[in-house]
Amino acid sequence: MTAERELLRTTIADLLNEHCPTERVAAASGDNWDAARWQTLWRALEDTGLTLVGSPAEAGGSGGDLAAAADIAMAAGAAAAPVPLAETLAAAMVLARAGLDIPAGPLTLAVAADPDVPLRRVPYGRWATTVAVGADPADTDPDTGAPASGALISGALISGARSGGEWLAVASRPVRVQAGRNLAGEPRDEVELGAEAGFHVVPAGTADYAQGLLRLFRSLLIAGAAQRALDLTVAYVNEREQFGRALARFPVVQQEIARMAGEVALITAAAQAAVAAGPGVGAGGAVAAVVAAKGQASQGAGTVAAIAHQLHGAIGTTGEHRLRLTTTRLWSWRDEDGPAAECFAELGRSALHAAHRGSGLWPWLTG
Amino acid sequence: MRSGALLPPARPLPAATGELRAEVRAFLAGERAAGRFAPACDAWLSGWDEAFSRRLAARGWVGMTVPPEYGGPGRSALERYVVVEEVLAAGAPVAAHWVSDRQIVPNLLRYGNETLKRRYLPSIARGECYFAIGLSEPDAGSDLAAVRTAGTRADGGWRVSGTKIWTSGAHRARAFIALLRTGPADGRQRHAGLSQLLIELDQPGVTIRPIVSMTGEHHFNEVVLDEVFVPDEQVVGTIGDGWAQVTSELAYERSGPERLLSTFVLLDMLAGELAARASGRQDGGGRYGDARAAEALGQVTSRLWACRQMSLAVAGALAGGEAPEIAAALVKDVGTRLESEIIDVARMLTAAEPDPDDGGIAGMLAHAVLHAPGFTLRGGTNEILRGIVARALGLR
Ligand SMILES: Cc1cc2nc3c(=O)[nH]c(=O)nc-3n(C[C@H](O)[C@H](O)[C@H](O)COP(=O)(O)OP(=O)(O)OC[C@H]3O[C@@H](n4cnc5c(N)ncnc54)[C@H](O)[C@@H]3O)c2cc1C
Numbered sequence: 130m131t132a133e134r135e136l137l138r139t140t141i142a143d144l145l146n147e148h149c150p151t152e153r154v155a156a157a158s159g160d161n162w163d164a165a166r167w168q169t170l171w172r173a174l175e176d177t178g179l180t181l182v183g184s185p186a187e188a189g190g191s192g193g194d195l196a197a198a199a200d201i202a203m204a205a206g207a208a209a210a211p212v213p214l215a216e217t218l219a220a221a222m223v224l225a226r227a228g229l230d231i232p233a234g235p236l237t238l239a240v241a242a243d244p245d246v247p248l249r250r251v252p253y254g255r256w257a258t259t260v261a262v263g264a265d266p267a268d269t270d271p272d273t274g275a276p277a278s279g280a281l282i283s284g285a286l287i288s289g290a291r292s293g294g295e296w297l298a299v300a301s302r303p304v305r306v307q308a309g310r311n312l313a314g315e316p317r318d319e320v321e322l323g324a325e326a327g328f329h330v331v332p333a334g335t336a337d338y339a340q341g342l343l344r345l346f347r348s349l350l351i352a353g354a355a356q357r358a359l360d361l362t363v364a365y366v367n368e369r370e371q372f373g374r375a376l377a378r379f380p381v382v383q384q385e386i387a388r389m390a391g392e393v394a395l396i397t398a399a400a401q402a403a404v405a406a407g408p409g410v411g412a413g414g415a416v417a418a419v420v421a422a423k424g425q426a427s428q429g430a431g432t433v434a435a436i437a438h439q440l441h442g443a444i445g446t447t448g449e450h451r452l453r454l455t456t457t458r459l460w461s462w463r464d465e466d467g468p469a470a471e472c473f474a475e476l477g478r479s480a481l482h483a484a485h486r487g488s489g490l491w492p493w494l495t496g
Numbered sequence: 497m498r499s500g501a502l503l504p505p506a507r508p509l510p511a512a513t514g515e516l517r518a519e520v521r522a523f524l525a526g527e528r529a530a531g532r533f534a535p536a537c538d539a540w541l542s543g544w545d546e547a548f549s550r551r552l553a554a555r556g557w558v559g560m561t562v563p564p565e566y567g568g569p570g571r572s573a574l575e576r577y578v579v580v581e582e583v584l585a586a587g588a589p590v591a592a593h594w595v596s597d598r599q600i601v602p603n604l605l606r607y608g609n610e611t612l613k614r615r616y617l618p619s620i621a622r623g624e625c626y627f628a629i630g631l632s633e634p635d636a637g638s639d640l641a642a643v644r645t646a647g648t649r650a651d652g653g654w655r656v657s658g659t660k661i662w663t664s665g666a667h668r669a670r671a672f673i674a675l676l677r678t679g680p681a682d683g684r685q686r687h688a689g690l691s692q693l694l695i696e697l698d699q700p701g702v703t704i705r706p707i708v709s710m711t712g713e714h715h716f717n718e719v720v721l722d723e724v725f726v727p728d729e730q731v732v733g734t735i736g737d738g739w740a741q742v743t744s745e746l747a748y749e750r751s752g753p754e755r756l757l758s759t760f761v762l763l764d765m766l767a768g769e770l771a772a773r774a775s776g777r778q779d780g781g782g783r784y785g786d787a788r789a790a791e792a793l794g795q796v797t798s799r800l801w802a803c804r805q806m807s808l809a810v811a812g813a814l815a816g817g818e819a820p821e822i823a824a825a826l827v828k829d830v831g832t833r834l835e836s837e838i839i840d841v842a843r844m845l846t847a848a849e850p851d852p853d854d855g856g857i858a859g860m861l862a863h864a865v866l867h868a869p870g871f872t873l874r875g876g877t878n879e880i881l882r883g884i885v886a887r888a889l890g891l892r
Contacts, residue, residue: 356502363889377891380883386891387882391830394502394823398809399802401506416801424798470791477794481774484767491585491764494801495517
């Protein structure tokens with residue numbers, strides 16, 4: 130670990146911990162997430178350049194590599210920070226890759242099939258500038274190639290997309306936003322892009338890249354939260370006494386803590402390996418690391434949350450306890466950006482192709 | 497405990513190992529094509545084939561970290577890791593040299609005196625010298641410090657008596673590395689007074705009795721030592737330091753690819769069967785539709801992929817001179833349970849019932865099912881490992 134990475138990790142963790150004490154984050158859940166209360170944190174993050182790590186300086190980013198951005202996302206997951214930090218990091222990377230300017234302020238990223246259809250459950254859609262990417266050039270008339278009625282994309286854009294490109298929209302003021310939330314009370318909003326959004330033709334592969342980043346950053350958030358759930362539980366069983374001694378002294382409790390640690394380590398190892406491999410899904414000849422990592426994170430999240438709650442007893446189920454800020458996120462995040470079943474099915478099909486080609490699973494698994 | 501300290505950072509294998517991997521893969525494919533071995537589950541435990549060991553050694557792939565001055569190729573621990581992965585993934589018969597390669601080489605390089613190194617390392621690297629492990633005793637299983645086998649001081653060495661049990665391959669090994677008492681336990685310090693000795697098995701006073709497994713295989717033995725003379729030069733490391741030496745050795749043993757790949761060939765065969773079924777070339781009559789099968793296969797392969805990343809992270813840290821104790825124990829706990837989960841997925845997705853006499857997936861399944869109980873026992877049970885993890889995490 131370089132000193133620089135270590136410094137980044139402590140900087141981000143300290144900043145988030147300072148701004149995200151239990152009561153403040155708890156108050157932000159339910160249906161009362163309020164942008165005004167998180168402006169100070171966001172400004173502090175922006176001022177230190179932490180919201181745009183991983184995007185090159187030429188594009189308006191802060192520089193640094195994916196691994197550095199990953200450290201920030203894990204810290205955000207651990208702190209249960211109710212701001213679109215991971216989302217902004219990811220959206221900026223997509224814009225930079227497409228050669229577009231990164232707008233100021235918080236960003237959020239969505240992959241869509243059709244720009245005319247409202248985007249569902251967009252993180253912080255009411256506050257952040259929405260960056261939407263799609264491979265499908267909207268509904269076009271199969272005969273004339275002209276946009277179907279109501280299509281937002283101009284004819285010029287369609288022909289760009291036709292020649293192998295994809296579309297990307299930047300909407301700082303969408304025509305309509307309908308507030309929604311996830312189990313942790315994080316904003317998950319319906320966003321209608323509207324004709325005012327800036328549409329661009331972007332290189333083919335942008336949508337896959339965005340999809341990979343969404344899964345990767347969601348896996349990292351889960352990894353951070355899972356580690357926090359473990360830390361909270363270790364502290365709790367050392368402190369809570371029953372039958373005249375700390376819960377930690379009971380072998381059954383120890384076994385469960387170790388089982389939890391195994392899941393946390395697995396989630397973390399998978400997410401780290403996906404960072405090293407990058408968000409691409411490859412040519413199908415090898416395991417798509419991001420898909421495997423998200424599948425693992427989605428599956429492990431439930432196990433981690435369940436053990437954490439069991440070992441915390443009734444107190445962990447209360448609204449004022451820190452644990453639920455983490456577990457409600459785990460329960461939401463596991464189903465966002467690729468639930469386990471979707472990732473497993475995708476991976477399984479890829480495995481079957483490898484087996485079908487006759488090379489077997491091993492080269493695919495290690496490739 | 498500091499956040500994120502569970503795992504050492506990810507360190508990809510050096511790029512140069514890619515070429516080595518390809519060489520090993522090609523060699524193994526050739527061996528299979530020539531009918532010199534058939535892939536089997538748990539072949540690192542039960543696939544004893546001395547000719548295969550010698551052929552592998554001839555390529556420089558046994559005792560790889562033995563330096564040239566002791567007759568080895570002097571390659572790195574990570575290069576060894578790659579070779580081990582490949583032979584395990586192929587289900588190749590590597591049991592004969594397994595203990596020598598995994599345990600004895602690092603142990604002798606670290607603690608061995610010059611005589612021991614010259615005596616054993618060259619023949620290990622030739623794939624000709626096989627070892628067993630003498631830890632367990634009838635009354636000392638998980639509680640290893642309870643061993644009663646003892647050495648008493650004799651002229652120029654030790655006289656050793658006692659009984660070891662579950663000694664894999666002792667009936668075919670040249671020697672075993674035994675943990676025994678050479679001095680009294682020091683009050684409450686039960687770990688004091690233990691030492692490691694290399695004991696040649698073909699000598700007076702050594703009786704080896706077979707213990708037949710439920711598979712019908714002769715794998716385990718009981719080794720009875722009756723006043724066996726062991727010269728001083730056969731002492732590994734320092735008299736009285738046996739406990740510390742054994743524990744450091746176990747750390748190597750915990751996180752290797754053998755803790756996740758024991759049933760890999762079954763998974764591979766299953767994928768082949770499912771792929772064939774999906775393409776309609778053959779109707780295996782599985783119990784689930786293709787979509788469900790793909791999902792179940794994806795679930796278990798993603799977990800396997802993740803376990804491998806964890807094992808690689810530990811291997812990288814070990815190679816860098818660190819001792820990631822928690823992560824190593826976690827690899828074994830998670831990985832060995834996965835080895836059994838793979839069997840369950842295979843049972844769920846294939847129409848075959850386990851059949852010991854079958855040459856295909858049903859036979860492989862039979863072998864795997866009967867070997868599975870050992871996965872989470874050998875090398876320290878998962879319960880004991882989880883206890884170690886909990887304590888290392890700061891549970892008091
Ligand atoms: C395939 C295989 C190969 C082996 N090869 C060798 C070999 O070559 N050389 C060798 O020396 N040994 C070998 N062993 C033995 C192995 O090391 C022991 O089986 C193991 O250490 C457990 O000891 P035991 O079998 O006596 O079980 P026990 O220690 O009696 O344990 C029985 C059960 O009780 C549990 N238990 C015990 N103590 C505790 C505790 N404090 N807390 C919670 N649970 C506990 C255990 O986890 C286990 O589930 C082999 C075993 C197997 C299965």
